[in-house]
Amino acid sequence: DDLPDLKSFSLICYSKISEYDNLVDRPRFVDGTHIYNEILSHMTRLHTFTFYISTENYVKDSTLRLSNNDIQETFKNRENQQVDCTVDYVDDVFVLCKIFSLPFRFDRFEWITNNFSTMIFNSVTYLILFDRVSFKHEFFVRVARAFPLLKYLSVHNIKPPFWRFSKPHLVDNYSPIAEYLNLISLHFGFVSNCYVDQFLNETKTSLPRLIKLKVNYRQLKSVTENFTRNETQRNCAMVKRLIIPGLIVFPEDVYRYFPSLIYDEYFRDLAHICVMEESGIAKYKISVNIDTNTYHAIEEILEYCNMTKGLKDTAASSQRSKQEESTRQLWLSTDCVCFDVDSTVCVEEAIDELAKFQQVGAQVEAITRSAMGGNMSFRQALQTRLNLIQPTSERLEQFLENYPSQLTDGISELINLLHERHVPVYLITGGFHSIVDPVAKQLNIPLKNVFANRLLFHADGSYAGFDENEMTSDSGGKGCVIKYLKTKYNYQRIIMIGDGATDMEANADGFIGFGGNVVREKVRDNAPWFVNSFYQLIGQLRNNSIDSISQTNSDDQLAARTYSTEIKTI
Structure with missing residues (x-):
């Protein structure tokens, strides 16, 4: 079709293609005549045509041999544009022809x-x-x-x-x-x-x-x-x-x-163990040693970096398996367990729900995702979100009355089981006492075990800011709480459970990533142990297997096997 109104177009492909030849009855090479008849004549308003086209062909008839001058002649009497070309006879029949506009722009x-x-x-x-x-x-x-x-x-x-x-x-x-x-x-x-x-x-x-x-x-x-x-x-x-x-x-x-x-220490550590065969690298080495043709074919397809990545991925997988096993054992003997609240103990991100209640949900949710993905400081995110939300004491009470926090499936059973085992439970969150304290009461967690931020209001109930003296009000706050607990109670083994980057970076003795409500890719990929349901942790405590939870009712068993997750890219 004609393209009379086309003003700008760019097409760059450095792979060999034949589709164009299947659509257009091309001569032996793309030259000036072909460009004018098949391209330029359809673009009457075209101002500039910058091109570099390489074609190849087999010319068996020696009488049909073309030279650079032959190709240059096809561009004469066309547009006032400088063009150069090269015609290379690689052997007796194989010919490469390159034509390009000047100055060369590619x-x-x-x-x-x-x-x-x-x-x-x-x-x-x-x-x-x-x-x-x-x-x-x-x-x-x-x-x-x-x-x-x-x-x-x-x-x-x-x-x-x-x-x-x-x-x-x-x-x-x-x-x-x-x-x-x-x-x-x-x-x-x-x-x-x-x-x-x-x-x-x-x-x-x-x-x-x-x-x-x-x-x-x-x-x-x-x-x-x-x-x-x-x-x-x-x-x-x-x-x-x-x-x-x-x-x-x-x-x-x-x-x-x-x-x-x-x-790369991975090479030295892995070169002589069977994991090379499991990763497929040994097979690659055998094939290239036995079959020279296969060697040269694979050489052009497989870069060494891919093999390096395979080794590192295998080593990382092996290392992560060890870390998971170590975390599982720590889970069975921990001195205390610290939970994140939003998207972990509770289904929702409370500040996002409050933002929706205040009609600024989309803006605040975007900031929350960035913060949970580790892309901005927590205090910066908290200040920005609260400045948008502007919660008053009256509106906060209305929010709590109409939108109470929803507990994640299995969290009540898990915390009850921890209490039965006399394991202290703490809630550590960047959320607010006014929202988290009711959750703690519902789960029989002492309020002294809740570490959260505190909203401040003026005498007329308008928003005045938040208490910046709280440990959780800034980046690294959860790590400060962990350190505080170790110092005050002499805990030697602390487990942190949460869905976000700030939970993973809290420097607890063990970290369990949670994806039952939302999966943060950074946490999923780096947590030593990542679970999608609290029933997995219950099973580990009871019989070291999720499949042996016989004490729970059928609904709980169904939930343990049919939980769903929402994958989000942070």
Whole structure:
């Protein structure tokens, strides 16, 4: 369809695609004629057309060979726009054709061969070099000058140059050093050892900012002379991430040769235990050792970082299992239990409900989510919310009368069980005494065991602020209460249960994340033990299993197995 009113449009795709060819009967290559007939003629009001298009084809008929001039001719007598192109015959039949507007505006330039334009590409930061004709040193010097802001470089060429350097370039006036002053990432694909030497040898190339290197281990070992060669050490000195396909644990001499390399203890700890097989990494190593083709296919798909992540995820899972078991044992012998109130003991966030009652619910709920996700200080959030709500003593009484707090399923049974076991229970919350104290009475928790904030009112009942002397009125307040309890009662083992980041960071001896009302992703992912129902904790206390709660009625059993959660991204 025609697009006469189109004013601005951007499409960038660096993957190979064939869908366009299926819709348009394209000639061998996209050229000026094709662009005008199939694109520009449909956009009569188009002011500027900036493009970079690469097409490839197989041309078996030698009489149909095209040159750069042939492609350039198709742009003549068109719009007054500068265009350049390159036509590369990679072999006898495979042809790459690139056309692009000038000045070049894109940050990627791919599959550059020996035949590339002599202009300066100031916008390009990502470059792929590929040819089946050998690269010479002068080519790499030319690339460095043509792409001065280059950051990411990938090299693919298995054909070695026919020449060899017998002397360092520092004394060869005719061979200047290739200076890649901004290059931070270098990837060697299928290359001859000569090209690894070309870049790592400081007498040929300068790489002062290189921090990421992907290379074959045998080639690296050969070029660096078993990690002892002086000429190649300078360009390796800043590398922090070394990607060697098929190799998880590096020998000690690698770390000595790459002094900035991030040493990951996970490798050393996990390299010789069966968890590698469980994570699938052993299978990967076997496949690449047995099947070379599989190795090279996987090398291009699986980055070393993914394998590192797999190891770390496995280690983290193992560590978390230990933490959960430790927390479960602590739960059975704790000196006291501290509960958060909002979204834990009670279903709702009381301040959000009060805000709705005052007609500012949406604004306050957004601030609450940010605070519970750990994205802003508690006092800042509390002040902001209360300034919006402006509760009066009269409106607060009306709210409590019409909207009493709703207890979470299982909390009454759990606290009764803790009382039976003579385990003190505390409520620690950023909420307010006027709302939390009735909850404590309902659960038979002494009011002296409630740590909350206190609203202040003027003589006429208007809002005057909150008591900033309360421990829970600022960030880290729950941690202050935990410390206070330890000091006053000499508690050695305190469990904190809650749904929010402030509960997890209270520095109790054990933390149990609760997701029965709302799941905070930060808590779910980092809590040593995360539960979705208080019946899980009841079961652990009684028979160490939720499935053996025989004393509760059928409704309780149903609730223990059919509780639902709301997933929220904080």
